[in-house]
Amino acid sequence: MLPEFYQFHHPTKVIYGEGLANDFSxxxxxxxxxxxxxxxxQVLNDLGLIQQIREGLEEAGFTITGEFYDVPQxxxxxxxxxxxxxxxDSGAEGLMAVGGGSVIDAAKAANFVFSEGGDLIADxxxxxxxxxxxxxxxxxxxxxxxxxxxxxxxxxxxxxNKTKLVFSDRFLxxxxxxxxxxxxxxxxxxxxxxxxxxxxxxxxxxxVGVDTSPHSEALAVAAIKYIFKYLVRATQKADDxxxxxxxxxxxxxxxxxxxxxxVGCVHAMAHAVGGLTRVPHGVANAILLPHGMEYNFEVCKxxxxxxxxxxxxxxxxxxxxxxxxxxIAAVRRLGRHLNALNAMAVRLKDAGVxxxxxxxxxxxxxxxxxxxxxxxxxxxxxxxxxxxxxx
Amino acid sequence: xxxxxxxxxxxxxxxxxxxxxxxTPQVADKLKASKMVIRFIYSDPDLAVVVDCSGDxxxxxxxxxxxxxxxxxxxxxxxxxxxxxxxxNLTMALTRRQMVAKGPVPKILKLLPAIKPSYAMxxxxxxxxGYSKYNIH
Numbered sequence: 001m002l003p004e005f006y007q008f009h010h011p012t013k014v015i016y017g018e019g020l021a022n023d024f025s026x027x028x029x030x031x032x033x034x035x036x037x038x039x040x041x042q043v044l045n046d047l048g049l050i051q052q053i054r055e056g057l058e059e060a061g062f063t064i065t066g067e068f069y070d071v072p073q074x075x076x077x078x079x080x081x082x083x084x085x086x087x088x089d090s091g092a093e094g095l096m097a098v099g100g101g102s103v104i105d106a107a108k109a110a111n112f113v114f115s116e117g118g119d120l121i122a123d124x125x126x127x128x129x130x131x132x133x134x135x136x137x138x139x140x141x142x143x144x145x146x147x148x149x150x151x152x153x154x155x156x157x158x159x160x161n162k163t164k165l166v167f168s169d170r171f172l173x174x175x176x177x178x179x180x181x182x183x184x185x186x187x188x189x190x191x192x193x194x195x196x197x198x199x200x201x202x203x204x205x206x207x208v209g210v211d212t213s214p215h216s217e218a219l220a221v222a223a224i225k226y227i228f229k230y231l232v233r234a235t236q237k238a239d240d241x242x243x244x245x246x247x248x249x250x251x252x253x254x255x256x257x258x259x260x261x262x263v264g265c266v267h268a269m270a271h272a273v274g275g276l277t278r279v280p281h282g283v284a285n286a287i288l289l290p291h292g293m294e295y296n297f298e299v300c301k302x303x304x305x306x307x308x309x310x311x312x313x314x315x316x317x318x319x320x321x322x323x324x325x326x327x328i329a330a331v332r333r334l335g336r337h338l339n340a341l342n343a344m345a346v347r348l349k350d351a352g353v354x355x356x357x358x359x360x361x362x363x364x365x366x367x368x369x370x371x372x373x374x375x376x377x378x379x380x381x382x383x384x385x386x387x388x389x390x391x
Numbered sequence: 392x393x394x395x396x397x398x399x400x401x402x403x404x405x406x407x408x409x410x411x412x413x414x415t416p417q418v419a420d421k422l423k424a425s426k427m428v429i430r431f432i433y434s435d436p437d438l439a440v441v442v443d444c445s446g447d448x449x450x451x452x453x454x455x456x457x458x459x460x461x462x463x464x465x466x467x468x469x470x471x472x473x474x475x476x477x478x479x480n481l482t483m484a485l486t487r488r489q490m491v492a493k494g495p496v497p498k499i500l501k502l503l504p505a506i507k508p509s510y511a512m513x514x515x516x517x518x519x520x521g522y523s524k525y526n527i528h
Contacts, residue, residue: 004480005480005483006483007486007487122493123493124493125493125494125495126462126463126491126492126493126494126495126496127485127486127490127491127492127496128485128486128488128490128491128492129491129492129493163495165495166495166496166497168485168496170486170488211482211483262482367497367501368497369496369497369498369500369501370497371501372482372497372500372501372503373482377504
């Protein structure tokens with residue numbers, strides 16, 4: 001059945017190619033500004049990746065006016081404010097983020113105050129608070145998971161109030177996303193696996209969520225297909241550029257899919273696990289995805305059955321129930337395969353979650369905004385059963 | 392042309408309805424449990440209403456621009472009217488900028504199941520209080 005209404009709004013220009021991160025000046029010219037403030041990660045800088053980007057930009061007549069390398073694991077309000085003010089003081093006209101989800105989200109949120117002034121939380125926390133475009137924002141992702149280079153959301157940790165703030169606005173979407181598989185080559189197996197499973201969770205949840213649409217479904221299906229084919233390869237062999245490239249594209253497509261259709265109970269649980277026990281987001285999603293699918297089984301089995309062949313299951317002659325079970329089994333197999341490569345935990349226990357925190361995690365999951373998009377009501381006592389299964 | 396011909400009429404209708412919700416335990420108990428303080432900022436006609444759920448009762452205060460709200464929801468009065476009939480998908484309205492939310496949006500989204508009964512109450516309320524011409528049949 002078609003939704004009563006949906007929209008697909010994708011203004012981010014996406015370019016893909018090996019080595020593009022060192023030469024995307026042609027696309028930058030179109031954004032009309034020359035001076036960029038760069039936000040990245042110290043590890044990437046130490047690996048020499050930033051130097052290559054800087055040289056490429058300077059050769060083409062662009063200037064990096066300043067650099068910030070201190071974004072914590074969960075992008076913080078302090079880091080965002082620091083980026084906004086330093087970028088402004090440096091004379092930058094645009095922002096450039098080179099990194100994973102936290103780096104991208106920090107720079108994305110910094111663009112509010114950098115472009116418009118004001119107070120980050122009081123003026124911009126919420127949805128659709130902007131009425132005009134922000135300054136140019138360019139992203140080079142270095143993980144294949146978050147898809148944040150393609151989403152209208154930034155999540156920022158407010159340590160003072162121990163809460164995660166959500167900023168959602170179409171003007172937050174980056175102007176340009178540069179997908180270069182060479183930028184993900186240095187990603188270790190553990191991060192490759194967990195971020196890839198994060199992308200899979202985006203795709204599966206947006207495919208079955210209440211706000212799904214034909215456009216977001218198409219992107220989710222393509223992403224799932226790539227992830228099942230290339231995630232293990234990318235995890236096993238860092239320099240398999242075909243696999244690295246396909247995973248970058250998959251994460252990007254999954255990002256666009258969930259930017260339009262959002263996520264559900266797996267993310268609600270993962271946010272709670274992350275908030276209460278500091279388990280990284282990708283790891284929590286990776287562990288919880290099959291359990292969230294079990295939770296939604298009765299209301300989603302037709303859609304899970306549709307995904308079974310996409311996940312490599314030969315569903316010929318299977319009933320809807322059997323094919324849907326096959327899809328969940330395929331997700332479990334993928335997790336176990338990655339676990340066998342010592343790349344990822346498949347149990348909350350092995351990720352360091354204390355068992356006694358499970359009831360609190362279940363309660364916190366029901367407080368999460370993602371539950372609104374889940375195809376069935378999220379109840380703490382029922383979620384707890386699945387969290388215990390994941391333990 | 393907007394549904395409500397004047398600020399006074401809209402204020403009567405919406406404040407009366409919020410008070411009804413505040414007096415309906417099925418809805419009010421969940422609102423009070425949320426401890427939310429929401430300022431609705433309407434345009435065309437212009438009106439601000441604070442719905443304060445932080446105390447023992449749901450307190451509805453029109454024209455309150457001083458209270459520090461946890462969330463501010465801005466929209467046209469016509470969109471608000473349609474919303475209370477259950478004819479506006481909140482998440483879509485936010486995406487389409489028919490509504491603007493400042494503050495912790497997940498907390499507002501979480502209230503949606505709690506206010507579901509109000510969609511059936513609104514048309515009945517209009518009919519029973521002399522506002523039937525605004526009803527959507």
